Amino acid sequence: MTAILNLAGKVAVITGAASGIGRQTATLFHALGARLLLTDIDADGLAAFAAELGGDVLTATHDVTSEEAWHAVFGQVDAAFGRLDILVNNAGIMVSKPFADAGIEVLRRQMAINVEGIYVGMRGALPLMRATVAAGAPTTSIVNISSVYGKVGGAQFAAYSATKGAVRALSKAVAIELAGTGIRVNTVLPGPVATNLGASWEPPTDADGHPLTPEAALAAWTTLIPMGRLGEATDIAPLIAFLASDAAAFITGSEFIADGGYTAA
Template sequence: MGRLNDKIAVVTGAGRGIGKAIAEKLASEGSTVVVSDVDGESAAATAKELCGGAVGLHADVASKESVEAMIDEVRTRFGRLDVLVNNAGWDKAEPFIDSSESDWDRIIAINLYGTLHTTKAALPLMVERQSGSIVNLGSDAARVGSSGEAVYSAAKGGIVSFTKTLAREMARNRINVNCVCPGPTDTELFASIGGDNPKLRESLTKAIPFRRLAEPRDLANTVAFFASDEAGYLTGQTVSVSGGLTMS
């Protein structure tokens, strides 16, 4: 028996990377997972790999209409939603002084507005049943700063604050809301923003007490706990999964 038996879970940005690992973990714990991604083909491919009747649905979290259409499909197919994992994200690493407003807009649209859009669309399904769990993916960049990620850090800082406030508002509806902050994690996104630089990887690894980058499954394990009934009395919490790089 899994910790998430019979739960319906939506994971955004689940076609690859951390999101895919989360979808795999939730499915292995008994959830029926809705794999959502802006790349509909990767969403469908991931869903096909999972057990438990998983489905893949296209959604661009930066678009309110796209997200609402995805959540409407979840309501039509399943009639309820028990777990929402706001994982979709994007970044472009560069010094703030060299950054452009168009990149600011995209970073904020995906990382901050994406979570707002999806949460706003999903909450009515949870309020109807007076139960649910929302897990937002923040970032340690929001907690301690990260050179070259000023706007991303700002957007993820918004996620941390949003998590706390929403947790207070939704407690009366027995909906818990928590935040998981990845440290440096070995993903395609990390590689695309400089993580494939051997010197950077080596310096980061030396700085992490566990002497390795996080793997997507490390994040997935923590998300699965927050999504489960075992975390039913936890809300408004932010946890870093960083191998000890950040401690608070």
């Protein structure tokens, strides 16, 4: 995959880049020659990661629910690079709670980060992406990270599933509106991935209502995956890189599942 991809000279913003899929995506983009502005709410983790990458990687501490914070991010991109080719909306949280116990605050918290953050980010990216296309870029690319739980239901994930389903629908609608502008919008739906969700991880409960450890929850998911293993961030990042690249210039409004057969079973 990496041999046919080329992101040299492209400017990318990746949210939630301090860990997990965001971190691996940034690592791959950097190796493929992209110029990066990485954002995360975890300032220390982001700074440490950027130092590991080296080069001219820029960072921003970023609450994706804040429109002002998004304006600052795109202002930083404009000042440093004068263009924007790629936006990867990866930041998100996953909260598991039985539906009967999940008050409206459980939905609102995840909706703010998982959906409103993407909505505001896409709108904020438009001026820079339009300018990039006007300057001669074949296309620009927005890749939004949803989840297989946005396509199928997950017990104890009603609110999370609602937000990730919203990401799918939002992405398709925006893709249609922007199809003639050179701005592409696609969605990636990872299955269960052995990645660090940090403070956002609130694992499901067992039959008696006791919280499962992350290890136990992931082990339970593994038994449901036909390929017999959890996904890794390295399974998802190349797909994101493909959609971000000019190799995907005719792809927009589509969704791509990477789940080891989880939704096919």
